[in-house]
Amino acid sequence: MWSNLTEQLLHALKARGATEIFGIPGDFALPLFRAIERAAILPLYTLSHEPGLGFAADAAARVRGGLGVAAVTYGAGALNMVNPVANAYAERVPLVVLSGAPAAHEVASGLLLHHQVKALDSQWRIFEELTVDRARLDDPVTAPALIARVLDSALRRAGPVYLEIPRDMPERACAAPPELPPPPLDRERLAACADELLARLRAARHPLLLVGVEIRRYGIEAQVAELARRLNIPVATTLMGRGLLVDSGVQHLGTYLGLAGDPELTEAVEGSDALLLLGAIICDSNFAVSRKRIDFRHAIRVWQGEVEMGHHVYRELPIKELVEALLLRVMTRPPQPFIETARATPELPAPDAPLTPAAIAAAANALMQKHGALPVACDMGDCLFTAMDLTPTDLIAPGYYATMGYGVPAALGLQVATGRRPLVLVGDGAFQMTGWELGNARAMGCDPIVLLLNNASWEMLRTFEPEGRYNGRGAWDFAAMAAGMGGRGYEVHTVGQLVEALACAQAERGRFQLLDLRLAPGVLSPTLQRFVGAVKRLSMPG
C-alpha cells in the first residue's frame, strides 16, 4: 500500500507504541511538520526548547512503554537534543529523533549551508555516538526497510535512534515498511543458561533478586514478580529501578542505596551469596556507596542481552525470553504469598515547623494517602534523594545519567502520554533550566503539581564543595512567576502552609500548580545526608 514517506513513518511509529510527537520545527523540517499535521496520525505537541522536547519524549516512552518521538530541525534544533538523547542512551530509553536535513539539490549546491557545522554530515556523526541505530531516509526505495530496522532496534535494544529526513523527502511516494523477523534465538543456549542460573539460585543460602530499568523497558514487570514469588526469594530495586514491583505480592525489601539506605536492606543485598541482578545497570548511581564491595563474581548479571555468572557469559539472550524460560522451569508457587515489608517514611512535623525535604516527602505521602498515588517526575538534585522517602509510586528520573532539567518537561510528557496528573520534584537550579516549559502546560492539556525545592542554591554541589563561592543561586520568586505562565503559584515557608497549598493544588484542575518551597540553605534530605557521609567515608584513605 503506497502513501507518502511521512505517513508510512507515522504508521510505523504508532505500530510500535508511539502516541504523540513532541517537536520544534525549523526551515529544514517545515515539509516534515506540514506532512505530520496533514497526516493527522499522531498528535504534535510543541515545547519551547529542544532539551524539553527530548525529556518529554523520553518520559512518554518510560511511562507508557513503546517509542517516544521528538521531531526537530537540522543543526541548531537537533544539536540542542544531544543531552536528552545521551540521557536516553544511558538510561535505556527507546527515544526516536526525527531530524530535518538539507534536500539533495542543496547538498549538491556546494554551498556552505546555514545550521551546518564542520561538514554536512557532522550531525550524523554526532548522533552515531548517542544512538543504538540510525538511518538517512534520502531514497523512497530504501526508506521502508530502513524505517522498520531502525524503529525495531530502538525497542529491541531499548535505546535512542536517529532518522534524518532531507526536506525534499516527506511527501515522496513510499511503500509501507516491511514486518522484519526478530533475530534468531539460540534455544539450546537459552536452556543451558536458564538451567545454570536456577542451579546457582537453588544452591544458595541467601539468594536475592535486585531488579533494574530493563524490567520496565521490556515490559516484563508482571513476569518478574511471578518469578520472584515462585522462586520464593526477596526482591530489592536499584535507585533507577525504584517503583518496580510495588504492590506485586513479593517480599519487597525496598530500594538498595548502600550506605545511604536502610542498613538491613544493605546487609541483605551485600550479604547475598547469589545476587541476581536482573536488568540493573552496574553503575556508580546504583553501587557507588556500597558498604562493602559487592563481589560480582558470585552475582548473576543479566544486562543488555547478556547473562554473566562465574566465568560464563551467555550472549544474545533477550531478558524477556530468559525470564519466560525460567518461569517454565519453576511452575510451583510457595504456600503463602509474601506480604510487602512496611517501609518507614518520614513523619509530618508540626504545622509551624520550617520546611525540610523530609517534611515535603511526608506531606506528599499524606496527600497521596488521601487522594491516591500520583506518578512522580523527578529532576536531579536533592529532590531525587527526597523522592526516596516517598511511598512507592511510579517514578521517572535521570537516576544514572543524572542530568538536570528533566523533571518539568518529563511531567508534561508523562501527562500527555498517559493522561495521569503528575507530581514534580525539582530544585531551583534545575527549574531555572527547563521549568519554563510549564508555560506550555495549558496548551498541552497538562496541569502538574510542581514541588519546587527552593534553597536558592546548587546545594548538592555545596555539600561536596562547601568552600565553593559559586553555588548561591540568589532569591528567585518562582511563586510570583507562575501566573504569568498560566498556572497558580504558592510561596510556602512552613509545614502548615505546605499542607494547605497541597490541598488547594490537588483540588484545582486545568492549570499547573507551582509550590515554591522555601528551604534554608544546608537543609538536606536524610538520604542525601547519608549519601554524602558515605562518599566521604569511602573516599578516606585506608
Ligand SMILES: Cc1ncc(Cc2c([C@H](C)O)sc(CCOP(=O)(O)OP(=O)(O)O)c2C)c(N)n1
Ligand atoms: C545539566 C546539568 N548541569 C550540571 C549538573 C551538575 C549538578 C549536579 C549533579 C551532582 O551532577 S547537582 C547540581 C545542583 C542542582 O541544584 P538544584 O536544582 O537547585 O538542586 P539542589 O539545590 O537540591 O542541589 C548541579 C549543577 C547536572 N547534573 N546537570
Ligand SMILES: [Mg+2]
Ligand atoms: Mg537548589
